[in-house]
Amino acid sequence: EIVLTQSPGTLSLSPGEGATLSCRASQSVSSSYLAWYQQKPGQAPRLLIYGASTRATGIPDRFSGSGSGTDFTLTISRLEPEDFAVYYCQQYGSSPRTFGQGTKLEIK
Amino acid sequence: QVHLVESGGGLVKPGGSLRLSCAASGFTFSDYYMTWIRQAPGKGLEWVSYISSSSTYTNYADSVKGRFTVSRDNAKNSLYLQMNSLRAEDTAVYYCARSAAADYWGQGTLVTVSS
Numbered sequence: 291e292i293v294l295t296q297s298p299g300t301l302s303l304s305p306g307e308g309a310t311l312s313c314r315a316s317q318s319v320s321s322s323y324l325a326w327y328q329q330k331p332g333q334a335p336r337l338l339i340y341g342a343s344t345r346a347t348g349i350p351d352r353f354s355g356s357g358s359g360t361d362f363t364l365t366i367s368r369l370e371p372e373d374f375a376v377y378y379c380q381q382y383g384s385s386p387r388t389f390g391q392g393t394k395l396e397i398k
Numbered sequence: 399q400v401h402l403v404e405s406g407g408g409l410v411k412p413g414g415s416l417r418l419s420c421a422a423s424g425f426t427f428s429d430y431y432m433t434w435i436r437q438a439p440g441k442g443l444e445w446v447s448y449i450s451s452s453s454t455y456t457n458y459a460d461s462v463k464g465r466f467t468v469s470r471d472n473a474k475n476s477l478y479l480q481m482n483s484l485r486a487e488d489t490a491v492y493y494c495a496r497s498a499a500a501d502y503w504g505q506g507t508l509v510t511v512s513s
Contacts, residue, residue: 291460325499327443334506335443340499347501378443382498385457387433387445 292317292381294390302398309366311393313379318359320383326355326364329392330375338377339364371397400424400502402494407507414484414511420477420494420504428452428472430497434479436490437506444490447479448498462488484511 293316303309313324322342327335337346339355342362352367366373374397379390406418420432434446447458447468456468467480477494491506 323498327500329443334493334503335500336503337499337501340501380443380445380499386459387448387457387498389443389445392442 291386292319292384292388294379294381294388296379296390296393298393300394300396302396303369304398305369305371307369309369309395311364311377313362313390315360315381319381322358323381323383324357324362325380325382327378327380328375329378335378400496402496402502402504404492404494404504404507407492407509409510409512410484411513412485412511415482416484416509418479418481418492418507422475422477425496427475432470432477433495433498433500434468435493435495435500438490486511
């Protein structure tokens, strides 16, 4: 099983700042099958990035994903008030398809 | 537009069973892998199971293997999760989602396992 470790656990930033979220895998993620999701309280998660770097439909270009192998990054440039949420990474290249524990992005 | 609606959740005693359903619309259901993901109260996301488009392949998290069974009926655009021998730790909101990288999610259905 591939274990995904996200850091930091909580990130406190102000609107307008940039955010960098990390996801590290215990083994190489097959074919960069790595996704990022955003979840707000009381809502289902929303897909942001798939294939490590491809934005999902309707996702603003201030969200970008990068990385390969075991190290992946979600970058949010110029934080908007609606971006404060919990973010999860997930690998879907091998079974079981695991999630990271999440990074909470909170307003400073 | 893509729409996924889960149903079938509720309160069940330990050792009991439930069958969750997910009704899909707005896309060609038979073309897509489908996934079940759950979230215990106040916790993170946990992948549960997937099923391939024609039901040829299924896979399960170790935590549910042997107790849960995923199935689908492409004629009815529906996905199912049969959950047996339920435990307290199965208490969660259960989401169905389209595809391996879950690009669309339902609103979830709450399963509570408690005596």
